[in-house]
Amino acid sequence: MSNFKPFRLPLISLLLFTSVVTQNSSVSASPFVHNRRFNRPDPLHHLRLYKGGYDIRNKHYWASAAFTGVHGYAMAGIWVMFGLGFGSYLMVKGFNGGFHPFLDHPSSYFLACFALIAIFILIAIVFSSLILVANQSSLHKSKTLMDTIFGAASNMQQTIEAVMRGFSKIRALLQPYDRQTSDLLNQITNQMRKETISIQSFVEEARQASNRAMKAVYTANLVFVTANLVVLVTGCVILFLHWHPGFTILTVICWILTTVSWILTGFDFFLHVFAGDTCAAFEDFEQNQNSKNNGIMSILSSCSNLSTSDKFMAQIGYTVHKYIAESNSEITSLAFKMIHPNDQSDDSFMIQKICDPFSGPPNYTYAPGNCQQDAIQIHDLPSILSTLTCEKNTPSDICKAEGRFFPESAYGKTMAYIQSVENLIATYPDLQNLAGCTPVKRAIADVALHQCKPFRASIKLLWASILTLSIDLMILTLFWIIKAYQEKGRHFSLCSTVPRNPQQNL
Structure with missing residues (x-):
């Protein structure tokens, strides 16, 4: 149990976000560009027609508009x-x-x-x-x-x-x-x-x-x-x-x-x-x-396309969804092994699940209200986990009797990942606004x-x-x-x- 490592945060969402930020070039060079073309005399080009679009960086646009x-x-x-x-x-x-x-x-x-x-x-x-x-x-x-x-x-x-x-x-x-x-x-x-x-x-x-x-x-x-x-x-x-x-x-x-x-x-x-x-x-x-x-x-350029931003946010949803699903599976397995160490299976064994605020595939939509009423909220996990942790020096029989099945050796790292996911979920609305350029x-x-x-x-x-x-x-x-x-x-x-x-x- 000391090798328990289910709480991993996949890096794909962070890499995707890095690509979004990198593609957004310096804002100071960001023009408004309209795909409509103009046919106006350009005094800077010997009155030849300016056939470009709406570009406030382009001196020929300004010259043709002023003309x-x-x-x-x-x-x-x-x-x-x-x-x-x-x-x-x-x-x-x-x-x-x-x-x-x-x-x-x-x-x-x-x-x-x-x-x-x-x-x-x-x-x-x-x-x-x-x-x-x-x-x-x-x-x-x-x-x-x-x-x-x-x-x-x-x-x-x-x-x-x-x-x-x-x-x-x-x-x-x-x-x-x-x-x-x-x-x-x-x-x-x-x-x-x-x-x-x-x-x-x-x-x-x-x-x-x-x-x-x-x-x-x-x-x-x-x-x-x-x-x-x-x-x-x-x-x-x-x-x-x-x-x-x-x-x-x-x-x-x-x-x-x-x-x-x-x-x-x-x-x-x-x-x-x-x-x-x-x-x-x-x-x-x-x-x-x-x-x-x-x-x-x-x-x-990188977030005005709805499909691009939807894929990015769906990847973050998939990250948290997969993390919570693995966590629920590992916690259930640990609890079952701790309470029934000699049984192969027991369909009657039940344990509360961690709330997953994201829907399933393919969209992984953020929907915190869809959790079951008795589900454990992410922000409640630290206090709950502390009551379920079996301290290193405590005999396993006592831990079993008290229902404390989580190994202390994995507590610190697990708590770090739990709080990381909690912060990621809290930051999700801002990430959503940023990815979709909502403001x-x-x-x-x-x-x-x-x-x-x-x-x-x-x-x-x-x-x-x-x-x-x-x-x-x-x-x-x-x-x-x-x-x-x-x-x-x-x-x-x-x-x-x-x-x-x-x-x-x-």
Whole structure:
């Protein structure tokens, strides 16, 4: 009985877990990759089409996505060139003797121009307000989305740390009895420690970068809209005061604001495209996460496939199931030999069995509630085993009479394996979450099903509002020029809309 060695922990599950951890390459290099292909001009590749997928590591993806806002950038360039040309014309004309006076116009002409300016100022104020609302909404929804993703990464880190703690306990228990398994567990925990450091570094860097980007976009839109509202209010004051030099200053400022507005229009359209690509990638992963062609994250490369993670967890279930089955068989055999040493068999002999929290083949599903009511729980084994252990110096007759059939020589090692399996079972839910990348998959499902639609809507509203405002500012700037020529050399009463002397030429 001193050679009793039934409590062995098979290494196959630990080796499988090592392969899972090893295949998960550094998280800091993990991109989102969407299997849909794009056909967009790539300015970094002489405007040849970018035909790759959604890959945030690829500079050509970023360049092609940013190029989608070319309409805004082009309009800004055209508006600047037109402004420089018009300004040069005015300067040349001024040096050559000024402008010919305009013909007199009826009061309705001044009233119509005033009404149109008022309408376009009102439109600009309305859409500036919409931009403020959409800007705030997009910032909030972007933060929520990023918090969901980074929260999932942090949960993965915490899960790995929980598994590490469980493995460390098992390693400490097995070190005196099973050096090979202990060393293997040490290698696994060291590898997992590197993974937690990598995840933590990735989360911190990505969170800081995303926060800076979101704040930069939010601040740019906020500063622009604030400046635009100030100019619009100032324009209303100048319109009623009829301060002619103010119209010239106002025209120059509005020209600059219109240029900035078109730049932001292009940039916000790029954000709209990027938001659509990102959500499409999440939605595709949610719908096809078990597809062999799906690769939204390299971090999910070894566990996004359901069959792979199921096989891994089934192997752990098989490990514990086999251990408990062997233990029950050995304990029953020992008890029978101790109590009936001369009998070959006795079908009436019964002993309580250790609870097996895993179902049988082929899946070995974790189901702790399936144990029989009188079964011995794993966590109760140490106290029960101590009452069944026959001390070395105690005669076998006394042990037999007291029902203590377990040899003391195997007690220490047996207890170590019992507690190891107990820790493995306690760690099993964390292992299950880690093998199936459950926190990340839940985060992606939440983003795809609940957050993407309002997120895209807020970005689209931001882009549509600033596009409309850009068009409105162009028209309004032209009306400021017309108004400046209308009022040149004329005299108006305060807050009037028509000149006091309509017959006076400019």
